[in-house]
Amino acid sequence: MYTQALNTSDADDRHIEDAGRAAAFQARIDAEERIEPNDWMPAAYRKTLTRQISQHAHSEIVGMLPEGNWITRAPSLRRKAALLAKVQDECGHGLYLYAAAETLGASREELVDLMLAGKAKYSSIFNYPTLTWADIGVIGWLVDGAAIMNQIPLCRCSYGPYARAMIRVCKEESFHQRQGYEIMLTLARGSEEQKAMAQDALDRWWWPVLMMFGPPDQASQHSDTSTMWKIKRFSNDELRQKFVDATVPQAQYLGLTIPDPGMKQNADGHWEYSAIDWDEFKQVLAGNGPCNRDRLAARRKAHDDGAWVREAAQAYAEKRKHRQVAQAAE
Amino acid sequence: MAVASISVSETPLVLYTLRLADDALILGHRLSEWCGHAPILEEDMALANMGLDLLGQARELYSYAAKVEAKGNDEDKLAYLRDVRQYRNLLLLEQPNGDFAQTMARQFFYSAFADLYWRAMMKSGDATLAAVAAKSEKESAYHLRHSSEWMVRLGDGTAESHARAQAAIDHLWAFTGEMFCTDAGERGLVDAGISVDPASLRSQWLRTVADVVGEATLDLPSSGWMQQGGRDGRHSEHLGHLLSELQSMQRTFPGAVW
Ligand SMILES: [Fe+2]
Numbered sequence: 405m406y407t408q409a410l411n412t413s414d415a416d417d418r419h420i421e422d423a424g425r426a427a428a429f430q431a432r433i434d435a436e437e438r439i440e441p442n443d444w445m446p447a448a449y450r451k452t453l454t455r456q457i458s459q460h461a462h463s464e465i466v467g468m469l470p471e472g473n474w475i476t477r478a479p480s481l482r483r484k485a486a487l488l489a490k491v492q493d494e495c496g497h498g499l500y501l502y503a504a505a506e507t508l509g510a511s512r513e514e515l516v517d518l519m520l521a522g523k524a525k526y527s528s529i530f531n532y533p534t535l536t537w538a539d540i541g542v543i544g545w546l547v548d549g550a551a552i553m554n555q556i557p558l559c560r561c562s563y564g565p566y567a568r569a570m571i572r573v574c575k576e577e578s579f580h581q582r583q584g585y586e587i588m589l590t591l592a593r594g595s596e597e598q599k600a601m602a603q604d605a606l607d608r609w610w611w612p613v614l615m616m617f618g619p620p621d622q623a624s625q626h627s628d629t630s631t632m633w634k635i636k637r638f639s640n641d642e643l644r645q646k647f648v649d650a651t652v653p654q655a656q657y658l659g660l661t662i663p664d665p666g667m668k669q670n671a672d673g674h675w676e677y678s679a680i681d682w683d684e685f686k687q688v689l690a691g692n693g694p695c696n697r698d699r700l701a702a703r704r705k706a707h708d709d710g711a712w713v714r715e716a717a718q719a720y721a722e723k724r725k726h727r728q729v730a731q732a733a734e
Numbered sequence: 735m736a737v738a739s740i741s742v743s744e745t746p747l748v749l750y751t752l753r754l755a756d757d758a759l760i761l762g763h764r765l766s767e768w769c770g771h772a773p774i775l776e777e778d779m780a781l782a783n784m785g786l787d788l789l790g791q792a793r794e795l796y797s798y799a800a801k802v803e804a805k806g807n808d809e810d811k812l813a814y815l816r817d818v819r820q821y822r823n824l825l826l827l828e829q830p831n832g833d834f835a836q837t838m839a840r841q842f843f844y845s846a847f848a849d850l851y852w853r854a855m856m857k858s859g860d861a862t863l864a865a866v867a868a869k870s871e872k873e874s875a876y877h878l879r880h881s882s883e884w885m886v887r888l889g890d891g892t893a894e895s896h897a898r899a900q901a902a903i904d905h906l907w908a909f910t911g912e913m914f915c916t917d918a919g920e921r922g923l924v925d926a927g928i929s930v931d932p933a934s935l936r937s938q939w940l941r942t943v944a945d946v947v948g949e950a951t952l953d954l955p956s957s958g959w960m961q962q963g964g965r966d967g968r969h970s971e972h973l974g975h976l977l978s979e980l981q982s983m984q985r986t987f988p989g990a991v992w
């Protein structure tokens with residue numbers, strides 16, 4: 405029903421019918437009803453969600469790489485196990501999200517292929533390198549923290565499978581956030597070297613984390629329809645502000661300095677941050693971040709090196725099926 | 735301050751417990767190297783699961799070794815501040831991941847052993863080891879099932895996967911004999927009912943392995959030569975590199991708490 409009709413009069417009828425359906429659809433959204441996979445939905449809604457959910461899934465999977473970089477070097481057995489479990493959780497998030505995207509009619513394979521071809525985006529934050537152990541603390545504290553800010557409203561997203569995936573994901577993300585903060589607290593109470601490591605990590609990650617909320621509201625492309633469809637409930641700048649307000653006291657408690665000398669608290673209690681370097685953001689999105697090439701290369705290598713394994717699994721499954729059929733025929 | 739390796743008073747029970755702990759840590763570390771790079775996401779999950787099980791086993795065993803030794807060591811000192819000659823894991827487990835077939839064959843050979851071993855160890859006269867065994871047996875049963883399924887898929891999959899699985903078996907076979915060896919100290923523990931004689935598990939291990947390898951349309955090597963040395967700290971060159979990565983933070987920042 406979404407393909408282009410060749411017969412004009414049919415197309416006109418379809419158009420009228422779809423206009424009626426679209427109105428009914430919007431009424432359901434306005435009534436805060438959940439849209440489920442078998443429900444009628446406008447093609448643009450399907451497309452927007454497929455793009456957003458798959459980008460989210462790619463982010464979880466590419467996001468395994470910067471933290472995975474420290475699993476083999478984690479400084480204690482407890483930290484090693486916690487980090488491995490955390491990165492495994494992110495993989496799980498990727499799986500739920502690909503499954504949610506598949507309910508919209510896309511296959512995981514085609515979505516992954518788009519990402520590997522560089523045609524689908526993932527969160528720009530994962531194009532920055534993890535240089536020290538403190539980066540693992542900062543990622544948990546701030547990157548997972550920012551993800552939670554973005555994702556809590558998505559638990560009420562109009563599309564049922566996405567909303568349900570987000571409820572599950574948010575629980576784990578808040579655990580990651582606490583774990584990251586606990587790493588930071590340990591560093592902040594440690595040696596001078598450890599404190600310096602913590603501050604350096606905050607210095608490097610602060611601005612890229614603020615960019616995670618996306619372009620400023622005046623420049624954002626997708627917000628209008630996403631808001632109408634209740635996919636998005638807060639603007640980028642609103643979420644960014646919430647995040648900054650929540651984070652400043654946490655940094656103060658750690659005794660760390662947010663690398664924004666111009667930051668000040670306004671009379672209304674909100675923390676006002678300085679201008680974000682959106683040129684840097686654009687460069688990273690365009691593929692010129694410090695790790696874009698490495699991240700894609702690592703995902704492509706895993707995919708290519710694993711091809712023979714996936715082929716083997718498929719070949720075996722087919723052989724088995726044939727044998728069962730042959731047995732049944734005997 | 736230089737970061738010297740610790741010294742460990744290796745009574746038979748301490749040494750024995752360290753061997754088991756080192757097995758779990760080194761294999762767990764190898765599996766964790768896959769994280770983010772596996773052939774499919776489901777396998778990223780499974781390899782991490784097995785790695786986490788093994789890290790959990792390692793932590794309990796190191797803590798117990800430290801408690802028995804009672805010289806102020808702890809799980810992290812034992813893991814991060816012993817050098818390559820003090821590590822006592824099986825050579826099999828330190829072998830590099832190689833391709834996915836090599837990782838699975840390593841897991842399969844070891845899990846087929848560990849499952850039998852931990853089941854027997856549930857009757858250990860040492861209550862702590864018996865408790866570790868009870869938990870580890872459940873875990874290794876899953877590791878065995880998972881790796882067996884992959885051996886069959888790879889062996890009976892495509893021509894390429896068959897060739898890779900066979901190459902993995904041929905490559906790793908010589909490291910399997912060490913699993914069944916004991917020394918005088920360990921034999922004392924066997925006599926005391928604290929540990930079990932792994933040699934008594936060999937025929938059953940071979941049956942399990944031969945069954946799966948047969949179903950996978952693969953062959954076991956006929957060569958009988960077996961490498962040894964891991965239990966005495968005579969390792970392959972691979973372990974030193976693994977340890978230099980594993981231990982880098984503790985060696986760089988002496989005494990820091992993380
Ligand atoms: Fe996540």
Ligand SMILES: [Fe+2]
Nearest residue numbers: 494548577580
């Ligand atoms: Fe997370």
